[in-house]
Amino acid sequence: MSQPIRVLVVDDDFRVAGLHRDVVASRTGFTALDPVHSLGAARQAVRAHAPDLLLVDAFLPDGDGVEFIAGVDVDAFVLSAATDAATVRRALRAGALAYLTKPFDARVLAERLDRYARMRNLLATDRPLEQEQIDRALTILHGSAEPASVARSATEQRILEGLGDDEASAAEVAERVGISRATAQRHLATLAARGQVEVRLRYGTTGRPEHRYVSARG
Template structure:
């Protein structure tokens, strides 16, 4: 099973930090680190623990979240009440992979985490990437026209499309969609429970049978 992405949350409001932590921990591909409340604490955590993703507010008591993202050398999503165009442009120039304006619905952050996890899954490891791999990863990361609040039903539609007219394992579906095997398995199980897909068993020479999924006709 793929290790969860470690997410560091930076917000000077303790309640907001805990709220974001709950959303991150509810995501099957992510695990929240202890939230921090200042630029100084964030720099220490980044230096010592090297999180995979930073969720950072913009305006903090001891500095600028955008400057931190620019210098941190890790992927980041900026979350702020600032909705003015200059701040958003400055955030995007910092190489942030996303920007959320407060307040937002829970599913907006969940959708961004979905896309980021799929992107990371596609570019994981040390293998050589084809141009189509790069194009697909960038399309997923930037939404390819989808709203940031990608819903569970939208993800299930991607899973169904990956199955097509044939059958596949959860690992194969995950690779086609750009999500982890565990996430694909969760969606396939939900679809099977609603009899949208059927589960077939493939028996090999040794070991347990492999679960194969196909769209019920």
Template structure:
């Protein structure tokens, strides 16, 4: 069963909070745990079950949303009309994973939620992480903005077309794309670091584990 990510919305404007909650509920794999109007209400909710992610405004009636993010240590996006560079730096220093300026298109938040789900998927499990996994997770979370075209070489596009048929090893993808295995491994590793391709290990009865690749989007 796929993970469903719970979200706490913290915004003193009930209309705005309602819009954000609707976007969360419409995003695949997400649900709204609660929607609150103040720091005090947020702490009441957090005293029970903590969410996976918070969407927090900066200016709240009884305090600073950035300090809420800092003090809880819970994954959070700041959603605010505050556009001062110092405020943005302070939010990122406090641990916010992203900063969206209001007003924004619904698709922008939907896209950030999708990035967050894929980021958490890459950083799941109990095993130690290789550097390429860490790089992949950060690339997914902080990739190009929506609508930014990413140029793909002919070779990369051939490999992506091959992966469109299902999960493949580098050797299988190379054969399907008509390129060498070394080229396939190099290009697949690049696309994995960009958050376009997902990698998992398949352990056999002997020898080194095999890398299997599949499309993330």
């Protein structure tokens, strides 16, 4: 079983920091560290607790949160009331994986955390990555261009039902559902881009790794 993702909230507003911590704590696979309220405390917490992800306000009493994330080797989201384009661009240049403008609904942060977890899962390998894997990881993190309200096609619904709780290849799914392998593979790729299925690689002794699919739950 993989280790939980350790998340540190850095925000000078104690109430807001607590709300963000509670969102983190509510997500399966995450551990919320005690929030900190200054960059000085954040530096100490990073050294002491080695978080996997930072949720950092752009502006803190003792310095610039964007400069902070640029200087630490830790994944980070910027959560800020600042909506000017210059700050957003600066955060992206600093390496922010997401920029959420306050105030936002707790569901927005929860969704971004879940996407981040799926992206980490896809990239959790020491083997060289194919371009398709990199593209899929970025799509999962930032979301599909397709609205979330778009209903699944009938074929995609059949594929998800055929997949069930098992891990299977495109060929195995195709056999279960009664469609061609190419059709199954195309729809599985679409479902993976939406984060509705996860892709795992099975390495044999020779040749390219086999893509295996499993339904994304939770």
